[in-house]
Amino acid sequence: MNQIVIDSNKRALFLNIKEILDYKELLFMLAYRDLKVRYAQTFLGLLWAAIQPVSTLVIFTIVFSKAARVDTGTVPYPIFALAGMSAWGYFSFVLSQAGNSLISSQHMVKKIYFPRLIIPISKALVGFVDFFVALIFLVILMLIYQYPPSLNIVWLPVFFIITVISGLAVGIWMSALTIRYRDFQHILPFLVQFGLYATPIAYPANLLTGKLPNWALSFYYLNPMAGVVEGFRWSLIGGDALNTWSYLSFLIVFFLFVSGLYYFKSVEKVMADIV
Numbered sequence: 001m002n003q004i005v006i007d008s009n010k011r012a013l014f015l016n017i018k019e020i021l022d023y024k025e026l027l028f029m030l031a032y033r034d035l036k037v038r039y040a041q042t043f044l045g046l047l048w049a050a051i052q053p054v055s056t057l058v059i060f061t062i063v064f065s066k067a068a069r070v071d072t073g074t075v076p077y078p079i080f081a082l083a084g085m086s087a088w089g090y091f092s093f094v095l096s097q098a099g100n101s102l103i104s105s106q107h108m109v110k111k112i113y114f115p116r117l118i119i120p121i122s123k124a125l126v127g128f129v130d131f132f133v134a135l136i137f138l139v140i141l142m143l144i145y146q147y148p149p150s151l152n153i154v155w156l157p158v159f160f161i162i163t164v165i166s167g168l169a170v171g172i173w174m175s176a177l178t179i180r181y182r183d184f185q186h187i188l189p190f191l192v193q194f195g196l197y198a199t200p201i202a203y204p205a206n207l208l209t210g211k212l213p214n215w216a217l218s219f220y221y222l223n224p225m226a227g228v229v230e231g232f233r234w235s236l237i238g239g240d241a242l243n244t245w246s247y248l249s250f251l252i253v254f255f256l257f258v259s260g261l262y263y264f265k266s267v268e269k270v271m272a273d274i275v
């Protein structure tokens with residue numbers, strides 16, 4: 001039987017990755033529980049994971065492709081939009097679920113010891129289901145339109161990892177902030193709704209790069225998903241090389257992830273008292 005020693009003198013900003021691995025069974029159990037509860041006693045089951053992106057895609061196609069006539073070049077608009085929605089859908093799911101995860105699991109946080117970081121990470125695992133369903137639907141659209149994937153697909157694993165990290169980065173930050181300031185429970189839906197249109201999902205980013213001044217573009221790409229969505233789409237359907245502003249978003253993702261881990265660790269020691 002493993003002996004667990006809780007040392008209050010340990011540095012607050014020390015990240016014990018091995019401890020998280022030691023609790024991997026709990027991590028997978030929480031993810032399985034959430035997945036089971038999510039689709040329990042539903043008539044359509046996993047089809048709900050496809051209904052949301054499909055309905056959003058229909059709206060985007062009508063508004064941006066037919067009405068606004070957004071130019072996506074040689075790429076059929078449904079493929080263009082869904083390629084961006086796949087990455088955004090995962091990010092928004094993790095942001096929403098991880099943000100409130102500690103409050104919804106406060107009974108566990110108060111009673112037993114385990115690395116609290118496991119709770120928001122488990123939400124990231126659950127998000128893979130919707131993510132892969134969206135990708136399957138994207139493959140189906142490519143077959144229908146007879147649009148082959150780009151040779152850039154060799155970079156897809158890289159942008160897949162960046163997408164996961166971006167979701168975890170903001171999710172970890174929001175979960176820790178929500179514990180201290182419950183106002184963030186009300187801010188989360190607004191962030192998701194605002195981010196959907198502030199991210200180049202329904203339109204290509206080059207619509208902005210040629211029209212906005214540099215200071216405005218730098219502000220736009222402070223949105224971590226602006227570059228991530230563009231990179232994820234580029235790896236799937238090709239197109240022009242990523243603009244240099246996208247790398248600003250990648251730096252923001254890295255900064256949010258690292259700083260989020262340390263902030264979460266600083267809050268973790270008092271989490272049971274303030275939850």
